[in-house]
Amino acid sequence: MSKNLSALSFRKGVEKNVFERMVEAAEKHGTAEKNDLVHSMGQDHLFGDALTLGAVSFYDFLKKENEGKKVFVCNGSACLCAGTQDKLHHSLETHFKKDEIGHICCLGRCHEGGAFQYQGKNYSGQTDSALGDLFKTGQGDHIDRYAVVSHLQPAQLTAEFPGIETYYEPFKKLITAGDRDALATELKDSGLRGRGGAGFPLHFKWSSCRAAEGKVKYIVCNADEGDPGAYIDKYLMEQRPHSVLLGMMVAGWFAGAETGILYIRAEYPDSVTIVNEAIEDLRAAGLLGQDILGTGFNFTLKSIKGAGAYICGEETALLASLEGQRPEVRTRPPFPTIEGLFRKPTIVNNVETFANLYAILTMGGKGYAQVGTPQSTGPKLLSLDSHFVKPGIYEVAMGTPLQTVFDLAGGFKTAIKAVQIGGPLGGIVPLSHVSQLTVDFESFKKAGFLLGHAGVVSIPESLPMIEYIQHLFQFTSDESCGKCFPCRLGSTRGKELIAKARDDSSYKIDRELITDLLDTMEQTSLCALGGGVPLPIKNALQHFDEELKGYFQA
Structure with missing residues (x-):
């Protein structure tokens, strides 16, 4: 990253921020990836067109593919596990053309599922009739409700x-x-x-x-x-x-x-x-x-x-x-x-x-x-998804048993086999291990998981673990900044391996190959995106071997 570009950006300061101008241009035109816009934004900061275009083309809401999109469907892990998005997408196709429907991740409506963004507002859990009213009048219930x-x-x-x-x-x-x-x-x-x-x-x-x-x-x-x-x-x-x-x-x-x-x-x-x-x-x-x-x-x-x-x-x-x-x-x-x-x-x-x-x-x-443990002090918030009886935000002292948090939420209302805690880079914890964990950094690390930000996504028994692994590789591949090879290439190759094994029953993944791939990403990626995603995949391979072994060489 060029120090010269940082210095040029500093000349205009925070109040005349070029990134804000990119966002404003996209809100007005649907994309900031237009030659005249790119040139004018870069010129004021003495950035060349290639540099400005390189930045603009990176973001989901600035790139030219965003132009013409009218509604965005959440494709995050919680909505995937909620099983609501296919039905939502089908319903939206009765109101919009296919090329008017985009994707977005994540809207923070994990407590309900069926999440989407329309005209700058987030919605979730809408019935077909409510969707019809929303798109007809532009008015709908977008209030966020959770415990x-x-x-x-x-x-x-x-x-x-x-x-x-x-x-x-x-x-x-x-x-x-x-x-x-x-x-x-x-x-x-x-x-x-x-x-x-x-x-x-x-x-x-x-x-x-x-x-x-x-x-x-x-x-x-x-x-x-x-x-x-x-x-x-x-x-x-x-x-x-x-x-x-x-x-x-x-x-x-x-x-x-x-x-x-x-x-x-x-x-x-x-x-x-x-x-x-x-x-x-x-x-x-x-x-x-x-x-x-x-x-x-x-x-x-x-x-x-x-x-x-x-x-x-x-x-x-x-x-x-x-x-x-x-x-x-x-x-x-x-x-x-x-x-x-x-x-x-x-x-x-x-x-x-x-x-x-x-x-x-x-x-x-x-x-x-005095609140928490000697190594992990203070309070901690956790967010629980729609599979809990009472999803929402829970505040506990660090060191509180994880099972206590789940009990406060009334447990699960659907059959769950594991939870992923700490986002797509967080560990996949089988339900049998929940009772062994406390809400603090040390407990999770010792058990081979990661507390992370402490968002909880429940993986239902009905969702194949191989599909969830592919989702994690896909997420990393989509979101990689591309700067380092291990993340950019490793996530793509991992996604391809899993997809091939799912599509072709005669193909079996070489365990040594995928282990080497994960180890390389973990040890040599520049940041925690490429370096972190191997953890949940290794957790899945370890704790769900019986379910997954049909996709791998014996």
Whole structure:
């Protein structure tokens, strides 16, 4: 990734962001992949046409294939496992031409299934008559309904919002006191680890950015929650947006950054609207802008809508996207805290991580650490899919038995053989192993799985595991940034192997061949997309050998 392009993008800054112009062009024209649009957008930033076209053509909602699409059907793992999408697609074909129907992943309607996006709004669980009314009048019920349950007393991440004045009182005290070293101690004592899946200690990341040289620094919220089956960040942005914004403001004050950016996926249109409204409320309350509360702290917040690219959930690809470059993964080091957005020191955390800062401010670092386990502290949200009796968002202390979470949701309402936890890169856990796991990083890792973001997708007994494996390879192949060979080629070859075995009963997959393929992807891929997908496939091969052995050589 060119440092020169980062520098050129920095000249225009965040407010005149070239990526936003790409998104706006696509919303107006159906695609941003037109010669005149590409040239004008690139020219303002001194980007050549080839560079701008290379970026635009990467995104689902910007490329020319998107032009003319009127409705988008979710093809995520949860909707696949719900078994609702074939019927939905058939119903949509009675209202739209085939080339007017596109695909999208994932809408965060995993609690219901039958998900699709129409005229910038998400819908799910619609009857045929409701679909007819929607497409005839343009009016329909798009309200998102699911259970929100806290197993904590008192609730933390799911607690009711008391209003800006009360909620931001701890933040006001923090910046008025002006003791950043004291906050550093609290962050270390809290033991908070990133909730995006990697579980990296937050105090290391924030302290690194604080110590980095440079007058310009950034805070970036990775709100590109693309894991099919996860709608945790969606819940927080739409029902508890100030928990996220407060966390970003604390990070800005601590690290010496004056700009915060939320990169929110286009698949969550309500999140974009609600977050923008919350930002305006903060401005009106005098908590954003110059010299906040007379403390000398300057900070602004801005949301930027994504354009349909799962890889932008990887922090360095997200930063490249914000710069208007093709969202390819960057090599590390240097890490973003040293060389991030526009090659300036940057803190990148996900939505749920920032949402934990309020609890640390109010409870203190040691108080926060009393919740959970010594290695995995604090509360954790899980999202449960439509196969549960009571699907929704569940808040528990880290270390809570996984079976307890499932019991809180009333168990399953359909016959399930496994759950995949942590998105398409998360482990596939057979039901027999659920009782052995607790909701923390160590338990899952020790058992050969991955907690990740903690979205739960239930794999029904009726869905062949070989089909699900092909789905995982297909997903990785579709979403790879293409920069490294192991991910780009490995996922495609894996998809082809599985497809051939399913289509031709005489063909059997060489076990040594697929093992080598998975090992190569796992050990040599540049990021966790190619490096992570082998885990669930290996889990499936290990725990469902009896079901799968007919597709492999003896």
